[in-house]
Amino acid sequence: MNNRKIIVITDLDGTLLDHSTYSFCEAEDALGLLREKGVPLILCSSKSRAEIEVYRKKLSNNEPFISENGGAIFIPEGYGDLKCEFDKIEDGYLVIEIGSEYQTLADAFEKIKKRAGINIKSITEFTIDEIVWLTGLSGEEAFLAQKREYILPFIIYGGEEDVKIIKDEILSSGLTCTEGARFVHLMGGNDKGKAVKILVDIFKKNYPETEITTVGLGDSLNDLPMLEVVDKAFLVKKEAGNYEERIKVEGLAYADGIGPVGWNKAVLGLFNNN
Numbered sequence: 001m002n003n004r005k006i007i008v009i010t011d012l013d014g015t016l017l018d019h020s021t022y023s024f025c026e027a028e029d030a031l032g033l034l035r036e037k038g039v040p041l042i043l044c045s046s047k048s049r050a051e052i053e054v055y056r057k058k059l060s061n062n063e064p065f066i067s068e069n070g071g072a073i074f075i076p077e078g079y080g081d082l083k084c085e086f087d088k089i090e091d092g093y094l095v096i097e098i099g100s101e102y103q104t105l106a107d108a109f110e111k112i113k114k115r116a117g118i119n120i121k122s123i124t125e126f127t128i129d130e131i132v133w134l135t136g137l138s139g140e141e142a143f144l145a146q147k148r149e150y151i152l153p154f155i156i157y158g159g160e161e162d163v164k165i166i167k168d169e170i171l172s173s174g175l176t177c178t179e180g181a182r183f184v185h186l187m188g189g190n191d192k193g194k195a196v197k198i199l200v201d202i203f204k205k206n207y208p209e210t211e212i213t214t215v216g217l218g219d220s221l222n223d224l225p226m227l228e229v230v231d232k233a234f235l236v237k238k239e240a241g242n243y244e245e246r247i248k249v250e251g252l253a254y255a256d257g258i259g260p261v262g263w264n265k266a267v268l269g270l271f272n273n274n
Contacts, residue, residue, distance in 0.1 A: 004211045007203065008034060008267065009066075009196055009230060011218040012045040012055060014181045018259050019239040020136055024059070027260040030267035031059065037271070042066065042199065044192050046151065046180045046222055049074065050144040069178060069185055069222050070195030071099030071150020075202075084202045098195055099150030100188025105175070109152055109186055112169045119157040120166060123183065124148065135182060150190060153183035178222040181238075185222060192218075193225025200229075215270060217255070217263055221246055232270070236262035 010016050016024050024031065034041050041059070043052055044066040052065050064075040073096040075082060077089065086094040106124070113120050123131065124146050131142035134155075145153075156163050166184075170177045176187050196216070203212055216223075216230035219238055227233035227249045235243055237258040255262030 003209065004213070005039075005207070006037075006213045006215060006270075007040045007042060007200070008215045008217070009042040009044050009226060010216070010263070011192075011220070011223050011226070012043060012047055012052070014219040014238060014259050015217055015223070015236055016043075016260055016263050017055075019181060022137070022141075024260050027264040027267075030264040033268065033271060035060075040064075042196075044070075044196060044216075044226055046153070046183075046185055048144060048147045049149065050147045051141065054141070054144065064199060066192065066195045066199065068099060068148065068150040068190075069180075069187055070190040070192045070225070071187070072097050073195050073199050075199075080206070082202060082206050084206075096195075096198060097150070098198070099190035100175070102148050102150065102152065105150075105152040105186050105188070108173050108175055109154065112166065112173060116162075116165050116169050118162045118166055120154050121157070122152050122154040122186075124152075150187070152186040153180070154186060155183060179220060180222050181220050191225040192223060193229045196226050197229050215267075217266060218247075219259065220244055223247070224249070227252065234262075234266040236266070 016027055040063045041061055042063055042065060045052055046069045049067045052067055066073050074093040077092050077094060087097045088095050109122055128139050128142045131145060132139055156166050167177060178185050200214055214230040215232045216226050217234045218227055219236045221244060224247050233249050234253045234255045235247055236255040237243055239258060241258060243254055255266040257265050
């Protein structure tokens with residue numbers, strides 16, 4: 001590695017991927033520039049591992065990635081000869097687990113639902129057709145979206161008071177939650193920021209003579225912890241053309257564009273300014 005290296009860490013839905021079409025074609029120029037410069041692109045998403053693997057193939061991406069809001073880090077075996085502690089080796093990855101096991105979350109979800117008496121429904125309770133209708137995913141992608149390991153996405157059918165009651169119940173259960181583009185996410189102690197920090201520390205320990213600069217891009221509230229720990233944070237516009245107003249980070253840069261359009265401009269501008 002050179003003495004200075006940039007690592008780009010990105011959310012997927014609504015950021016690199018269009019909110020409705022899940023296309024990244026409007027970011028192709030910037031993606032090509034990253035490939036040309038050999039800049040690692042770390043995918044950090046609320047998507048399941050199975051979903052992210054689909055996009056790694058589409059993007060020809062062979063870097064480590066972070067699934068389910070920091071639920072786990074997956075480092076391909078042999079990647080850069082990185083040395084690190086990990087919890088298990090599975091399907092060709094060194095896996096660092098941060099989140100709670102899925103079954104723990106599923107059991108807690110049922111208890112929260114009964115105590116609150118509010119209509120909430122997890123992603124695993126929807127039919128494939130319902131998920132397709134809710135998200136615009138294909139049937140196959142909807143199936144992969146249900147393959148959860150570390151978070152449980154769900155929808156609250158109710159008003160602001162109902163949302164507050166559910167969130168209070170979650171906190172009293174010793175769990176946490178955050179919001180993505182479409183779902184609320186029930187989680188253990190994980191978040192994107194914790195996972196990013198662990199992964200970046202692994203890079204720094206393995207390459208102590210290299211100055212590593214991290215760049216993060218996101219659009220939703222679940223991206224806040226990630227944007228707080230990177231050196232340079234970019235917020236892209238949401239589908240409605242607005243920025244997520246609850247995201248406040250010192251030095252935050254506002255990308256001029258919705259989703260992948262803003263992503264493209266941010267990344268191209270980053271390298272044009274260096």
